[in-house]
Amino acid sequence: MSHQQHPPQQPGWGGPQQPYGQPPIPPQPPKKRGVGKILGFGCLGFLAVIVLFGIIAALASGGSKSKESSSSDVKATDSPSKSAKPAAAGTAKSSEKNTHGTTKPAKKVVTFKVWGTAPAGALGGLDIGYGSDSDTRKGTFKNGKFEATLPFNSDAMYYNVNAQLQGSGDINCSVTVNGHTKKGHASGGYNICDAQLSSGLFGNWE
Template sequence: MSYIQPPPPPPPGFGPPPPVPPVSRPAWARKRVLLPVAVVILLVGIGIGSAGNGGDGEKSAAEPAPTVTVTAKSEAEVEPAPTVTVTKTATKTAAAKAQTEKDAADTAPEGKAVFKVWGSAPSGVEITYGNDGTNLQGSRLPMTKTLTVKDDALYYQVTAQLMGGGDVHCSVTIDGKTKTGRAQGGYNICSAQLNSDFTGGFS
């Protein structure tokens, strides 16, 4: 039976150093180290808090409260109300129209017979004028013709026949005497005639 022998011890000066016993500090030395550390931590915390509050203060000062501006229109800028213009067309009264027609007819130089036809004839009109010995053709409206009065003439007349519609007036004037006529619509005939009398004039 064999036995394992332990190795021989190392010679003096070789091998691991002997363990150093722990050095215990007194209580007053531990307080002396912890107290400055606590003061430093406290001061750092106060500084961080002040920096945070200071930043908020600067931010509040940099951003002023919003302002609202209301602009009101002055009286000069107020838009005026729209202007409405009413146009009226003046029309002649019946009396004024009749007077105008009379003035147009009652014009003739001495010793002359004046024939007139006026109005509207959209489809045309056939006009004849003269004395008992003549039959002359008229022109388009308005028409004015003049003839020298003959002593032996029995009458002077003018006729205007509508050709399908319209409204025409006709007149014959001799020495301040006038006869007038009127025709409206269809194929109606406007006729005016002055006859000689026993005094040598016309009526």
């Protein structure tokens, strides 16, 4: 028997060897990436860039607002101090006025009074004398009363007032020195109403 010889098999495009007489199987082309996937990744990247810009803009605006609010707070805190200055000046002026008002001592006076009924007699009306040991004066009785004042003299030894009736009447008299008052009374005839305050050893008027 004769054996038929077959030619040697040649490899096809990297695939398995095919038996002789059959056409070689062409290799499969490389897989192409889908256009949709590429577009999807591109859109996602664009959205990420937009989001990133939005975050940066928000941070910038928040920082500017915080600066404005801090500056407004500083202005708000500064305004009371400015308004407080005039008030402090006003209180200082008022305190100066008060101190000036209190430092001025009130002038001390001695008060002399006579009141009551004293009809005029043959020698005239009620005879009134008042003053101190170094200053004696005459007074006039009108409408049922007499009142006079003299500046207080610390060197005076006494202050007094006296009034003598002219035949009839009823009168009262008083002298006041540094808040101390001495009173007297006379009634009928030619009696004398007398009131006197004398300076004591320690300046206490009695």
